[in-house]
Amino acid sequence: MDDVILKLHGMVKSFGSTKAVQDVSMELRKGQVLALIGENGSGKSTLMSMVTGTLQPDKGRMELKGKEYVPDSIIAAGNSGVCILIQELGTIDGLTVAENIFLGKEKRFASGFRVSSRRMNQAADELLQSMGVSHFDAKTEVDALSFEERKLIEVCRAMYNDPDILIVDETTTALSHTGREKIYTIIENLKKQQKAVVFISHDLDEVQKVCDSAMILRDGSYIGTLYGEEVTPENMRQMMIGRDLSGNYYRTKGTTYVKEEVALDVRNIQYGILHDVSFQLHRGEILGLGGLTECGMHELCKIVFGAIKPDAGEVELTENHVKITSPAVAIKNHIAYLPKDRDNESLFLMTSIKDNITVASMDRLRNGPFITRKRERDLADQAAGQLSVKMRDVEQLTKELSGGNKQKVVVAKWMANESDILIMDCPTRGIDIGVKAAIYKLMEQLISEGKAILMVSEEIPELLGMSDRILIMKDGTINGEFDRSEEVTEKSLIEKLI
Amino acid sequence: MVIEMKMKEAPVLGAKGSKKESNVLKNAEWAKKAVPFLGLLVLVLLFSTTTDGRFLKVANLQNIFSQAAIVMVAGTGCSFVMSHNNLDFSLGGACAMSAVAGIVIGAKFSYAWMLPVCLAVGMMCGLVTAGLHIKARIPAFMAGMCIMFAGRGLAQGAYLQFVMTLPQDYKVLQNIWFYFAVVTIIFLTAYILFEYTKIGKYNKLIGSNMQVAKLSGVPVNKYKAMAFAVSGFTVGAAAFMSIIRGGGVGAQTGTNLETNVLLALTLGGFPLTGGSQAKMRSVIVGALVLFMLNNGLQLWGVDPTIINVIKGIVFLVVVYITIDRGSGGVMI
Numbered sequence: 001m002d003d004v005i006l007k008l009h010g011m012v013k014s015f016g017s018t019k020a021v022q023d024v025s026m027e028l029r030k031g032q033v034l035a036l037i038g039e040n041g042s043g044k045s046t047l048m049s050m051v052t053g054t055l056q057p058d059k060g061r062m063e064l065k066g067k068e069y070v071p072d073s074i075i076a077a078g079n080s081g082v083c084i085l086i087q088e089l090g091t092i093d094g095l096t097v098a099e100n101i102f103l104g105k106e107k108r109f110a111s112g113f114r115v116s117s118r119r120m121n122q123a124a125d126e127l128l129q130s131m132g133v134s135h136f137d138a139k140t141e142v143d144a145l146s147f148e149e150r151k152l153i154e155v156c157r158a159m160y161n162d163p164d165i166l167i168v169d170e171t172t173t174a175l176s177h178t179g180r181e182k183i184y185t186i187i188e189n190l191k192k193q194q195k196a197v198v199f200i201s202h203d204l205d206e207v208q209k210v211c212d213s214a215m216i217l218r219d220g221s222y223i224g225t226l227y228g229e230e231v232t233p234e235n236m237r238q239m240m241i242g243r244d245l246s247g248n249y250y251r252t253k254g255t256t257y258v259k260e261e262v263a264l265d266v267r268n269i270q271y272g273i274l275h276d277v278s279f280q281l282h283r284g285e286i287l288g289l290g291g292l293t294e295c296g297m298h299e300l301c302k303i304v305f306g307a308i309k310p311d312a313g314e315v316e317l318t319e320n321h322v323k324i325t326s327p328a329v330a331i332k333n334h335i336a337y338l339p340k341d342r343d344n345e346s347l348f349l350m351t352s353i354k355d356n357i358t359v360a361s362m363d364r365l366r367n368g369p370f371i372t373r374k375r376e377r378d379l380a381d382q383a384a385g386q387l388s389v390k391m392r393d394v395e396q397l398t399k400e401l402s403g404g405n406k407q408k409v410v411v412a413k414w415m416a417n418e419s420d421i422l423i424m425d426c427p428t429r430g431i432d433i434g435v436k437a438a439i440y441k442l443m444e445q446l447i448s449e450g451k452a453i454l455m456v457s458e459e460i461p462e463l464l465g466m467s468d469r470i471l472i473m474k475d476g477t478i479n480g481e482f483d484r485s486e487e488v489t490e491k492s493l494i495e496k497l498i
Numbered sequence: 499m500v501i502e503m504k505m506k507e508a509p510v511l512g513a514k515g516s517k518k519e520s521n522v523l524k525n526a527e528w529a530k531k532a533v534p535f536l537g538l539l540v541l542v543l544l545f546s547t548t549t550d551g552r553f554l555k556v557a558n559l560q561n562i563f564s565q566a567a568i569v570m571v572a573g574t575g576c577s578f579v580m581s582h583n584n585l586d587f588s589l590g591g592a593c594a595m596s597a598v599a600g601i602v603i604g605a606k607f608s609y610a611w612m613l614p615v616c617l618a619v620g621m622m623c624g625l626v627t628a629g630l631h632i633k634a635r636i637p638a639f640m641a642g643m644c645i646m647f648a649g650r651g652l653a654q655g656a657y658l659q660f661v662m663t664l665p666q667d668y669k670v671l672q673n674i675w676f677y678f679a680v681v682t683i684i685f686l687t688a689y690i691l692f693e694y695t696k697i698g699k700y701n702k703l704i705g706s707n708m709q710v711a712k713l714s715g716v717p718v719n720k721y722k723a724m725a726f727a728v729s730g731f732t733v734g735a736a737a738f739m740s741i742i743r744g745g746g747v748g749a750q751t752g753t754n755l756e757t758n759v760l761l762a763l764t765l766g767g768f769p770l771t772g773g774s775q776a777k778m779r780s781v782i783v784g785a786l787v788l789f790m791l792n793n794g795l796q797l798w799g800v801d802p803t804i805i806n807v808i809k810g811i812v813f814l815v816v817v818y819i820t821i822d823r824g825s826g827g828v829m830i
Contacts, residue, residue: 307713331715345713348706351774359703359714362696370694413714 003030005164005196006051006069006082011060013046020046022220023060028165030194033187035207035231037200038217038240039404039432044200047217048167051198052084053077065164075104081164085171091142091150098124098138101157127156131182146294148179155186166190167198170430172206176292176458177498184210202430204233205461216240237433249437250465251444253486257284258468262318263421263452264335269303269313272296273476277313281421286443286453288467290460291497295473297456298340301425304454305337306330331360336414340425340456342403346410349399353391354380356398356409360417383412387438404435411439422446425456440466460490472496533819534767534783541787545794552797560674562793564743566762566785567677568736573759573781574688575732578697578725579638580763582704583772584631586729587642589736589759591649592623593752596737598656601664601747609665612741617734623649624730628723638726646756654749663746671742684735685782691728692778701725705772761809762788765816 006028013021021043028034036044049055051062053071062069064080071077074084091100098121102109109120124138133152142150151171158166168187172180187197187210199211207214214231216223216239223239226232264281274296281287291297302308304315306324315324317333324330330337339345348356357380358365365375380394387408391401398409407427414422424443428436443453443466457463463470472480472493480496482488545553552558572589579586596619604612623645630641656662692698700721704711712718733755740751766784769775791812795805 305713326717327713328715328717337713339713344707345709348703348710348774351703351706355699355703355774359711359716362699366696369696370690371696371699372694 003194004028005030005065007063008047008051009061009063011047011050011062012058013043013050013055014058019220021050021057021217024217024220024222026215026222028196028198030196031191032213033191033197033199033211035199035201035211035214035236036217037202037204037207037214037236038223039434042217042240042432043220044217045169046220048084048169048198048200051077051165052082052167078161078163081161082167083158083161083163083165084167084169085151085154085158086169090154093143095142096121096138097128097136097140097142097145097153100142100153101127101138101160103157105160124156127160131156131159131186148175148293151175151179152182155183159186163195165196165198167200169200170202172201172203176294177494178292180206202432203459204236207231207236208233241433249433249440250462251440253484255444256468256484257447257450259283259285259450264304264454265316265318266304267314267316269300269310269315271303271308271310271313272299274300274303274310275476277473277476277478279471279478281452281454283450283452284447285468286447286455286466288463288470289454289456289473290458290463290470290493291473291479293458295497296476297473298425300473301337301339301423301454301456305335305423307337331417332363334418334420335423336360336417336419336421337423338407338410338414338425338427340429342406342410342429347398347406349397351398352395353384353389353398353401353409354394357383357394357413357416360413364417379416380412383416384409386415387412387442404431407431407439408435411442420451422451422453423456424453426458427455428457428459428462460493463493464488464490474498530819531767533816534765534780534787537765537816538783538787538790541790541794545790545797549794549797553794558793558797562786562789564674564677565792566789567681568739568743569755569758569762569785569788570681570781571684571739572729572733572736572755573762573785574685574778575729576759577688577763577768577776577778577781578692578701578728580705580768580770581692581698581772581776582701582722582725583708584638584722584725585642585760586624586627586726587639587756588623588627588645588649589642589729589733589756590752590754591646591652592620592730592733593649593737593740593755594653594747595623595645595649596620596734597741597747597751598653598662600737601662601741602656602660605660605662609668613738616738616741617731620732620734620737621727621730623733624726624728625723627730628726631726632719632723642756649752653747653751657747657749662748664741668742669745672745676742677739680735680739684732685778688728688732689778697721697724697728702772702774702776705769705776706774758785758788761813764813770817 004027008024008026011021011024024043024047036048038044046055050057053073053076069080071080071082092103101124102120106115109116121138128137131152136145136149142153168183172183175183187199190197199207201207208231211231213225213227214236215225216236218240226235259282261283262280263283266280267278269277277300289297299308303310304324306315306326306329316322317324322329322333324335343349354376358376361379362371365371365379377394384391384394389408389412390405398406401409427439447453455466468484470482470488470493471478474497482493572593576586576589596616599619600612600616603615627638627641627645630636631638700711700716703716704718704721708718736755737752741747744751762784763780764770764784765787766780766782768777768780768784791809792805795808
């Protein structure tokens with residue numbers, strides 16, 4: 001058939017004893033927006049890495065526009081018209097926006113040995129304009145830009161290549177509402193131009209909105225494909241998990257464990273864009289904190305934990321009037337912090353699961369000055385067991401775990417320290433439904449024991465589904481407060497958010 | 499738009515093939531760990547069979563060990579610094595300073611003061627490096643280098659000012675069992691600190707990822723400073739050993755100590771960027787490899803300048819085999 005752009009035949013890839021992708025075939029047509037979904041470790045990213053040339057398949061064959069396709073690098077794939085937007089950051093500090101967009105293509109602006117930065121900036125500005133970006137220009141250094149703005153630069157870079165196939169690998173999880181909308185528009189345009197898009201996301205509502213078809217993988221194997229009307233969160237969920245999962249894995253409405261007693265008092269915080277932020281966290285409460293990525297909520301988490309010193313204001317533990325001034329003080333008082341950026345801020349990747357779990361509990365493990373292997377192992381075994389982390393044993397390196405299991409290790413670390421107050425920054429970011437549900441269940445159990453949770457989330461359904469009370473932040477101030485009730489809707493939250 | 503996708507039932511991949519691959523991977527990891535030990539073994543076999551038995555003579559082996567002992571002692575302390583991903587370049591200078599202070603005060607008051615003064619001055623040097631690094635935010639190797647130059651200058655100046663020879667009574671310590679006892683005591687103590695207390699554990703975790711360590715409640719600066727203090731303490735001990743070994747302090751006391759320690763740690767498989775994979779045994783194995791290589795080549799009659807070239811090449815090969823490129827973040 002003529003309109004097939006990409007054909008994969010029996011792709012196989014193993015890492016050691018793990019079969020990441022087992023005999024998966026697929027066809028991608030012009031104008032198709034295909035979602036590739038599955039739990040963490042189901043093989044989505046591995047499959048796409050083979051398509052973009054970053055991994056070489058063990059078996060299988062690919063055809064691009066009817067021709068044999070064997071990319072040996074991401075650059076070769078790009079030259080053949082296959083571009084990818086990756087999950088993590090792909091821009092280089094110290095270069096300008098234009099230099100980042102035309103990375104490796106400077107030759108086009110060269111005359112003799114000199115690269116004309118004037119012509120390069122001009123071309124970049126045109127590109128930015130076509131994307132509807134106006135608040136920064138080609139000459140800006142990327143260091144000055146936010147995560148989201150940098151992501152847009154990557155999009156520009158991909159679009160400049162005029163790809164036939166664009167792969168969007170969980171890019172949107174890191175973006176706020178407006179950033180996502182931009183990506184959606186681009187996808188829509190590509191579709192109109194009869195190009196094809198492969199969209200990888202954990203957000204099934206988003207998939208339903210953006211994609212016209214969805215291919216499901218489970219444990220590296222092909223499970224099936226849904227088309228048009230069939231692409232619903234319920235259908236996808238069922239095929240991903242392989243069993244019926246009731247649509248609602250959030251808390252049931254109407255249950256509350258909130259007590260009068262205040263656990264943590266945050267007063268008049270002033271830092272960066274944060275302006276006079278105050279709130280109280282009660283025992284037995286999940287306090288949801290939502291907003292756009294740059295609204296200051298992530299910094300606020302770090303301040304509450306003592307990792308950033310605010311210019312003014314203070315965080316006080318109500319029980320004993322201790323001021324939280326450093327992570328060490330926070331941890332001593334059983335406060336836990338789960339950062340948004342797991343790989344860089346919450347886990348020692350090249351270190352054993354055991355060391356990751358015990359790091360915050362050393363003082364409890366100490367016998368005089370000594371910490372024995374056995375006590376460490378016992379604590380790690382117990383905490384990892386409680387969270388049912390999928391692993392060989394606690395001596396396994398953390399980097400070998402899937403995203404969901406990594407997050408379980410982070411939670412296990414704080415459970416091991418008997419944390420009483422938990423600050424969770426995007427606790428389910430990039431995590432599959434199975435682990436997500438487990439974390440939600442654990443959160444509910446914790447508040448039923450009288451613990452308190454501050455949950456920052458960029459997912460509005462999550463805020464609505466889990467919080468007893470929701471604070472919405474905008475440009476560094478609290479812009480709205482909602483109690484848990486049926487009347488609060490996504491719309492009312494978004495109004496306060498933008 | 500018609501959209502269609504083909505599916506196939508996935509046959510289970512031959513379990514045999516994948517098992518083989520995982521074994522290969524495990525073997526590669528294992529081989530990396532074994533390289534230092536194999537190197538040591540190869541050197542021993544090579545030199546014992548090609549030097550007409552001169553290498554294996556007791557006097558020669560004692561000579562190797564007494565040279566290596568100073569590096570082993572300084573290296574055990576330095577490994578705390580290296581495990582949190584810093585290099586301590588102050589060692590040579592700090593050693594010279596401690597030795598000068600020790601023997602000068604010893605001569606003036608009583609030689610019983612020599613050891614405590616060496617240890618105290620060594621530790622002070624470590625704390626000064628730490629202070630410059632942590633409080634003034636100067637890269638640790640720069641701060642260390644300043645101390646190295648200062649120490650060198652001081653030792654040379656003192657050499658012209660004072661007579662720094664050890665009295666005859668202390669020469670009984672010029673004995674292999676003395677070196678052996680010092681190495682054993684320092685190594686065992688450091689090993690326990692490194693593996694079973696917060697000092698070692700936290701420093702390794704800081705080397706793995708400083709940000710995560712901070713957010714896990716590790717008082718990063720405090721434990722970095724402690725690492726430098728431990729390093730300074732062992733340098734003091736090394737200074738005492740060099741006084742004994744050299745029968746006093748000369749203008750050359752402590753020369754090249756920092757490079758020898760760095761070479762020994764690396765040859766022993768200690769990760770250059772620190773972290774949880776760091777093992778204390780690297781110091782012992784590495785120091786033996788370094789001085790056996792030196793000694794063996796000398797016995798072969800190789801020109802000393804060529805020996806340095808060969809050491810450079812061996813060092814490069816070992817780093818090439820053992821370095822962890824994963825954390826280097828090489829781009830596509």
